Each structure stands twice: as C-alpha cells, then as structure tokens.
Amino acid sequence: MPSTVASSRSAGSKREILAKIPFLAEASSDLRKAFAEAATLVHLEAGEYFLREGDTCAHFAVLVSGRMRVFKLGESGHEITLYHVGAGEACPLNVSCILSDRTVPAMARVEERVEAIIVPAPAFRAWIAEHESLRKFVFLMFSNRLTEVMSLVEEVAFRRMDQRLARRLLDL
Template identity: 40%
Template sequence: MAIDCLGSLPALRHLDDAARDILARQAELVTLKAGTVLFRPGDLCANFLIVLEGSVRVHLLSELGREIVLYRVGPGSTCILTTSCLIGSECYSAEGVTETAVSAVALPKAAFDMLITRSGVFRDFVFRSFGARLTDLMKLVSEVAFGRIECRLAEALVKHAPGGGVIPLTHQALATELGTAREVVSRQLKDFEHRGLVGLGRGRLEVLDPGGLRYLATAAPG
C-alpha cells in the first residue's frame, strides 16, 4: 500500500492517525517507465507526486529549441513546480520527464489540500522539500547569469566522474544540463583536452585530471 511506502520516509514517520487515514484512502502507488512525460507547459496539476525510487528531470525548452535542466526530483523528494501549481491553482510552466523507471506515490489535489491544512508533519515535509529545491533553482539562476562556463563545465564533469573515468554523456546532454549551446560545450571541452584535463574521442568523453577540474570549478573569476 502507498501509506506503507511513505512510512519508510523519515520525514513522514510521525504522521497522526487522521493524516494516515487520508493517505490510506486516497494515495496511490504508481510505477512509471523511463521517458514518461509527467507534465508539459500549460497542463493543469491534478496530483502531488512523492518519488520513492528513480529520477524525474524538470526542464525548460525555448521556442528556438534550447533546453535547460532546472532540477531533478529523486527518492524522498517532491517537485517544487507541482507544489507551486497546486497551491496557486496555476498551470505548469515547464516539462517533467522520468529519466529512469520511477516508483512514486500520487496524491489527488483534494487530499493534498486537506493534509496541508490539517497535518503539521505533512506540511513541514512539503515545504522543506520546496525550500531545498528553491535553493537549488536559485543557485542555477546565479550560475547561468553570472558563472563562467569553464568553471560550470568543470564542476559538472567532476560531479559525474569525481574519481575520473569515462562519462556517458554527449556534448548536447552537458549543454542541456548547463543551459548553454552544444557548440559552447564542445569548444570548452576541446580547450580542456589541450590542457590535459579530459580525453576526447568519437562519442567518448573521459575525465583525466579530476583534481585539475575540481580546482578550476572553484576558481574565482579573473
């Protein structure tokens, strides 16, 4: 049952009986295949989703086809955009897609509204998750607006291969993650190759010097 799965989340272990009853009656356990589109811009939000396993990518796509990843929703987390749409009765302004197979609990809007008003434990869980995602989103805005691409790319490479090794991502995938053009990423990777930080081949990207990239990622502008 969905309520049993939610009981495994530390933040929801102390729900009172009334809240548990609402969840037991209205929450539904769902399984989604990788590549499933959960919502698109303009869609109405009908359910609050709590991810148990897997990853959901939330991204924006411009009229010119440029894409930027806003954030990812992992196990035990919720989507800031979904929360905002439910509370404000607004439509979605971005797209959400499952990156992997996802197991989640879906809660109808009416039940979500009841729990937000009646359960302090549930309300704290929702807004703690909201706050964490908002912090990540503000960091992204700051990086895109003010960050040097070489530092941001170095940080992304270290994140995907902290100890070095091959990264199974295309130049386009990295560009999408960083909110820039593929040509920009390819040009910067070529510079990294000349400096001995990465190795490039046909469809292959390998981190050779994670320490050097880590230093570059934290370098001050200059």
C-alpha cells in the same frame, strides 16, 4: 500522468510503500490513515513525462523510487535543468500547481523508472491546511529547491562557460 496504475496491492505491501514516505513518519495517525486510504501507486517508465508545461495537476505525488528531471524548454528548443526529484521527494512544480490552481510552467520527465504514490489534489489541499507535518515537508522542499535554483542562476549568470565546463569535467 501514470503509465500504469497498481491499485491491487495488498494492505501489507501498501504499508511498506507508505513507510518510505518521509513526512508520514512524523504525521498524525489521522493523516497517515487518510493518506493510505486515498493513495494509489503508479509507475512511469524512463522517457515518460510526469508533467508537461501547461498541464493542470489533479494529483499530488511523492516518489517512492526512481528519478525525474525538471527542466524548462526554451523557444529555441534548448533545455535547462532546474532540478531533479528522487525517492522520498515531491516535485515543487506539482505542489505549486495544486496550491496555486495554476498550470505547470515547466516539464518533468522520468530519467529512471518511477514508482510514486499519488493522492487527489483536493485531499492534499485539505491536509496541508490541517497538518503541520505536511506543511513542514512542503516548506522544506520549497526551500531546498529554491536554493538549488538560486545556485543554478548564479552559475549561469556569473560564471564563464569555460569555468562551468571545467568544473563539470572535474566532477566526472
């Protein structure tokens, strides 16, 4: 996954980066401390893959900066964008893969250089069982993404192509 790992950050710099992660603001001091100890900063350049279909997930990641696109690649070679992940967010497919112990069913590619904090999947599994703030973050993330994907399905299934194109052009 990561193209470069930056583990030699100063304690102050690491604190500043961790302060950008929304759920940690509501987290217990125990979780903040454990997260800080387990966290590693990684960088991915535009065009690199964060996840590939069929991958397993060894780490939970939260984006500190940047943006990635999550999409499904069809047998025909066509892609459909499912959603985007940005700063302060985690990728639902990453979380789902960790919690279900299954492989990733889609792809995630970096669109804008990503800086992310990663922690080992076993630690994430233990923390989600113990800490409500992390569970709330994950459930809200799943809820938001499910709503986005439902809107996408509605648009593709129930709106004509010319209407979708006109809407996109008006949005530009």
